[in-house]
Amino acid sequence: MNDSPEYLEKKRFFDSVITLYGRNVAVEVLRDDAVQIHKLHLSKSNRIDETIEEILALAEMRGIEIKYHTKESLSRISKNSAQDQGVAIDVVSQNYRSASNIATDLPSSFRLLALDGINNPQNLGMIVRSAAASKIDGIVLPRRNSTKLSPLVMKASAGTLFKIPIYYCEDLSEILGIKDTAIITLSSHAKDDIHTLKIPSRAIFVLGNETEGVSDAVMRASTHSVSIPMYRGVESLNVAVTAGIVSFLP
């Protein structure tokens, strides 16, 4: 393993790059001076229309490097040939970090929201928005079995995607062993009421998949399992609503 300072610096940099795609998304992030941009990628096959012209003008104004690709290699960058519209853009967010930083990043007391298998991009965007608006210290987002950060997520986040730390990992198992930290799973079957839980000073709340709930592996590793009591025979809440309630717990 290379651990020279330059290598680590570079790794830290590339770890914080999020590649988004789509013409309107490119315009949105290029317009927002608060969003740092590494590179703009365009397909050589793009027909020049008003939006592409605006993208080019904004990139030039901000001095952002533009790389041209074949349609095929652009889709390898965007990883979504169906929706990239010939445009991909590397955003650098200091808030997008590997979960291995959690223990050193955070103060002695913190609350995180970990997402276990959230597949709906609109829900993910709404969760980011609620968490960003609350005192939650960050979101843990596994790459496996989860929707990815994408233009749909960005839209539903209503401009908050880069405002809150998002700790990514391959799999939630990576964060289950953080020292002195409670793993609190939300489950409609749990007997304990979330509103009467005395929340430990270091807590990770885990929200499960919209249909299947929290996965077995996480359930086994959890230190607490709580529910939001429900009435009228309703079995579950939308996961973004649950995230909102958890984010704004006193």
Add this chain to the structure above:
Amino acid sequence: MNDSPEYLEKKRFFDSVITLYGRNVAVEVLRDDAVQIHKLHLSKSNRIDETIEEILALAEMRGIEIKYHTKESLSRISKNSAQDQGVAIDVVSQNYRSASNIATDLPSSFRLLALDGINNPQNLGMIVRSAAASKIDGIVLPRRNSTKLSPLVMKASAGTLFKIPIYYCEDLSEILGIKDTAIITLSSHAKDDIHTLKIPSRAIFVLGNETEGVSDAVMRASTHSVSIPMYRGVESLNVAVTAGIVSFLP
């Protein structure tokens, strides 16, 4: 005004009819024995496919009256010719009631959620789901300047649309004068924190439009104005998330 017992009986009945449309919606409500159905309306021009066959079989099994219409008159019933797919269905819900019943329906202490200009059907469906799952006693839904109960609302409500009283009115002004009842508007500009508000025993929380907030007329009539304190410069929450937080206030 005719106020004979039969007339009032009939009026009460028709007041509680919600006309939905679309083939999958018809299958869903016909399959659910808990949903009372008044009539099924079909366009004569419908090509008989598997779904129509299932609709016909379910209606026959449940002994539901079927009326056939021209395409034009069916679209006058569905009020949505673009999406009715030649099928409309009258659902009778005892929970769908005129807001004029609020004062007599409800116990001496209650909490309602009134929606002021919610235009997104997915948000409305999620709000219904959260309110139905909570102790909220009902939702007040004006017809003016609001999305209507529709298949999209039904889908987002995840099967909860008929579980909670929905009080309809033309305009929210109709409910602003209910005796001894607090009108509590949610506003991101309000200085008082919703979490420290001592909620009066009879309370109507008013949630505003996704972009413009609560309308001026309602704002003037409100007895309390509160906000959910937000951080990181985030200006607002998704209205369905706000509704979830309000619904589950202790």
